[in-house]
Amino acid sequence: MQFQIENTRRAKPLKVVIYGPEGIGKTTFASQFPNPIFIDTDNEGTSFIDAKKLPDPTDWSMLMQEVQFAAVNRPGKTLVLDTADWAETLAKQYLMNKNHWKAIDSANYGAKYVALADEIQKLLQALNQVVTAGMNVVITAHAQLKKQELPDEIGAFDRWELKLERRNSAMIKEWADLLLFADYKTTVVTDSNNHAKAQGGERVMYTTHKPTWDAKNRLGLADQLPFKYEAIKAPLEKAMGISQEHGNGEVPEAVLIKMIDSQLQLQDLANILYQGDFVANGTPMSQVPKKVWNYINEHWQDAVNFYNTKIKK
Structure with missing residues (x-):
């Protein structure tokens, strides 16, 4: 039997997750991706940037319909979901209304969070259809600090996490091709009186995993870069291989x-x-x-x- 040898590397649309503290510029960063179309779940979070967007979804069903619309119609080259945590809130409201729950975290806790995870999984599957159609997908999310304890270490430390329920955070991080954590880099210096002072506040992004945050990339990026789209533009868009034509380049x-x-x-x-x-x-x-x-x-x-x-x- 004869087999054809193929190259493993292929240019394709990317799935990108960007998270960081409030106000660091995640939405602005996402707006610099190629021809972005926003779905704004974050209470008009796009109001201060120049971009195009679909109508702000008022509920979970509308959000899912807009993602499906993007998959079929491909209105741009990048679909931006801004933000994941507010989208999760819509999913919670949907489940509470559907099942007549007073809260998502009341009695029968486990079953409710399994149901919530199922809805987030449906969203990720719908976003996969957008990627299949030839668009990049960018998800933004807020970050929160949580105490972390490791079994083989003494004491606890602060760790940055996506501001989502743990199960949903894990699914979204696994789903992403590129997970970027943005933060303010502060340098502590000592003055002549031996007093420590914080200086700087430069905005940076981290592209690889550390004990205090999650990040990953498959593009060979430096561990730390300025939080500017230009810092990753060349390798990112090379990996995307965006075509001017509709479709994924293989299926008509x-x-x-x-x-x-x-x-x-x-x-x-x-x-x-x-x-x-x-x-x-x-x-x-x-x-x-x-x-x-x-x-x-x-x-x-x-x-x-x-x-x-x-x-x-």
């Missing part, structure tokens, strides 16, 4: 739109192609013949029925 736009409307993932589409014997198993999307794409497009409902009855089952 007409098929991609139908796939998103049917709430299917790229892997689901691949399974239709492979298990339906349209192409050999493992054939890259970029090498699927045009006549196959045309057939799939013309017989899309048959393809969805095949997926639901033969693959998903």
Whole structure:
């Protein structure tokens, strides 16, 4: 059997999470990404920047509908959800109204937070559809200090966390390709009288994990950089490989739109192609013949029925 060797590195839209204390400039930073479209859950947090946005979502259902709209219509090159913690609040309100709960943290605590995590997971899956459609996704979030104790260490220390419920914070951090923590860097100096004074307050971003914060990147960025988009612009946009054309560069736009409307993932589409014997198993999307794409497009409902009855089952 013959196999084709492929390169593993691919340019693709990125999933970015930016968090930091209030007022440090997360929204402004996100507005410098390529052609951003905002979903503002943060009480008109975009009021002081020049950008485009969808209507401010008034509830969780509207937020989900706007994400789905972005996946189908691709109104820009970057979708910015500003902020995750206010989006989480909408999810809590939705669950309380739906289930007639007085509070999300009252009796039956565990089941309620599992339900909340399920809603956040649905949001991340919807944002994955936006990425599949060819847009970057940027999520901003506020940060909060929490006491941390390690089993093999003596004493506790302050640690910066996303201002979210623990389970939701973990899911969003895992979801991201790039997790940036922004903070004010303060230097302590000693004067002639041996008095310690704080100086500076420079805004910086951290790109790698430390005991006092979470961060990660897959672009080989320096551990610490100025909190300016220009500091990461070149490697970030190279990794994005943003195309002027609609779609992800491999799946024709007409098929991609139908796939998103049917709430299917790229892997689901691949399974239709492979298990339906349209192409050999493992054939890259970029090498699927045009006549196959045309057939799939013309017989899309048959393809969805095949997926639901033969693959998903």
